[in-house]
Amino acid sequence: MNGLAYLFLPFQQPLLIVLVAIGVFAGIYIGAIPGLSGTMAVSLLVPFTFGWETNPAIVLMIGIFSGVVYGGSRSAILLNIPGAPAAVATSFDGYPLAKKGLAGEAIGIATVQSVFGGIIGVIALAFFAPVVTKVALKFAPRDYLLLSFMGMMLVGSLGSKSISRGLVTAAMGVLLGTVGMDPISAQHRFTFGNTYLLSGIDYVTAMIGLFGVSEALVQIKDLSIEPVKQKADRIVPSFSSIKKYLPLTIRSSIVGVIVGALPGAGGDIAALLTYDQAKRTVKNPEVPFGEGAVEGVVAPESANNAAIGGAFIPMLTMGIPGDSVTAVMLGALFIHGLHPGPMLMVETPHLFYLIVSSLALSNIFLLIFGLTGIKVFTKLIEIPKGRLLPIIIMLSVVGSYAVNNNLYDVFWMVAFGIIGYLFKQYDYPVGPMVLGIILADIIETNYRRSVISAGSILKFIGGIFTSPLSMFLLSIIIFSLLVQTEWYKRWRSKRDLKRYKQD
């Protein structure tokens, strides 16, 4: 059988198609609950499918993976609680849209964009896997450092009132991110002799507290406010609007594939990066970013689903998982006696094509399940607050416990909820704090790694200027900073004026 015939394997066994569908459907709802992650869902399936044949086990896992990544956007848009770190960026503009009564439209856009991103991810996996692998291998620790700096620049865009307020909360996030065992030398930092603090603060816990519980606390203050009536008449985005956002979709998806393929970064970083880039490059959004800009949903949603295809690339070409879900799948494949890696195409080519085709199928089901039942879902925010808020708090407790099965995480989550509430009372943004906690570890370890491997700080800086990839990333950072300056804005308006005169 040649490659193309393998591609149609699911169509010879309708059971496989059914399993993909079940996976996607279950995944959407698992993903929508904060704290229940794709890693957890897929790892629960490992013992469950132990006695199964390999193919059904794999396609079910792939279906769940796609569903979960998309599902995170649901709660981000409807409740301002991202279902997973990869959906944090979606909440920045998705929730303001819901507040305006446009939740249905926001979910529709998130669905279509996730499917677009997912398909671009599949295409990259099917046709460009060797190229993407080469690019991913080029990333040295200093390039990861530059990448996380790009993510950190989002702090500047998130400060609602002023950049300095965003910097304050981001700095607190970075400080909290250092709690626990030093990732490099295993020194204990801020642990006060407590074993449970050794593993540090889980950023999912922080995310649930800062977004979920704090939002519930803010709303408890005024229960009499009637929930916004949702207009659910326009759900499927019009063809012209899809066309309008297409360049942004493609750009974000490409970033998603590459970042997803990096073993040290995944969909969460990809979503943050593309949101920031969208905010800097989209010249005239219909609504400003942070107040319900459609572009703010388009970029992160296409990027985080494109990262799925990306994450499979190093797994299938090198046997190295691109993220934690593919790490679980790698273990599952070993259990089934398969060995993904450079020899995959020689030893078991059907596995590669099966993964490609079931990923493609899962995107079709994502479109179907994503666009149906939205009306019921949007009713969720029309539930009276007296009943909705306790549910949110309960889900937050369950979710934060589920992350590591650790009671301490629940305490942390409650503490973050209170901190988040105080922040919101005094108009400090909570987003940068989550960003600080997520990125602190990546920035610190990669900075130390690159200095150790270069031998000295000077050599490390020299290394940036001698590597084409590092120079490329550095110039993106410098350019993004430049366009923010008064000097650049003046120059641009002058140029526009000149052009106007010439016309």
Next chain:
Amino acid sequence: MKRLISLLLVLCMTVTVLIGCDNKENNSESIFPARDITGIVQWGAGGGTDSLMRPLSSLAEKILGKSIVIQNKPGATGAIATQYVYEQDADGYTLLMGAENPQLYSMLGISELTYEDFEPVFIIGDEKVGIIVGKDSKYNSFTELIEDALANPGTISMTTTGTGGMPWSVSSFIKAITGATFKQIPFDSDAACLTAVLGGHADFTVAKVQSAIQSYKAGEIKFLTLLSLEEVDVLPEVPLVIEEYPEFKEYLPWGPFYGIFVKDGTSLEAIDVLSNAFIEAFKDESYQELLRGFNVTPLGLTGEEAKAYLLDWKRNTADAFYKSGAIDKSPEELGIK
């Protein structure tokens, strides 16, 4: 209507509480196991440890007649799970499922607890490790690498998984025997270590056979040597480290191992029941096949044999760490010899 529902709820809760209490009282008198067992895994879901423990437990629970509920409590190289199991009752209902790491906790100051605070139930097996370099590396043998490192101390780069991780431990063995030192760049996982070598960002790393074998077969990396006393089935052509440096014999066999433990003080009867169930599960052909798939060398140790293995492992490691200067306290001071 509302009242009826709340009444029902209250009834439900009361009944649940009563049943819960009832259960516990019965258990203390009946034979082990009278209720479900919890297995606490030191590492995350889907990791190497997890992938070995879950299938074994699903086979063992059929023999025990009670479920083994697996929970992952990752963090602090397994110290969180170890601490948690230590805080539970020594009744055999909470199992610690882990890798070799706790044997190093006291040496490295990560935690006060080690496997000496637990009783071994079952040691599944261990993995062989080897030195790998990129395909274009100038090194073609372990000796070449060591000679170059001795000529240029601290400049040849190796990737590790941080202090106390397997590559770091192996570098201590190498230093204790040959005196060679390296520039160590720590990464988050062994996969990231391998990626850095593949991408040319470091000269070499120490990898489990399992993690590197696919890249090796594809010609992406070279295996310089294996830290093993006997030939490894899947890599018969790779030279063993004892051929070049016979002094390694003193420290081998050494490698990451996987085992199941209960808290010290658990009754011997309970340990026996558990050990026998895991032995039987381990012998199942489907599990043996799984071990082959993971390239894990089956050990299947229980009781005194398991204790001897653990002590040997710890003694060898402490000895090498002390000789290489990785720790200040001698094995005698640590109370191991």
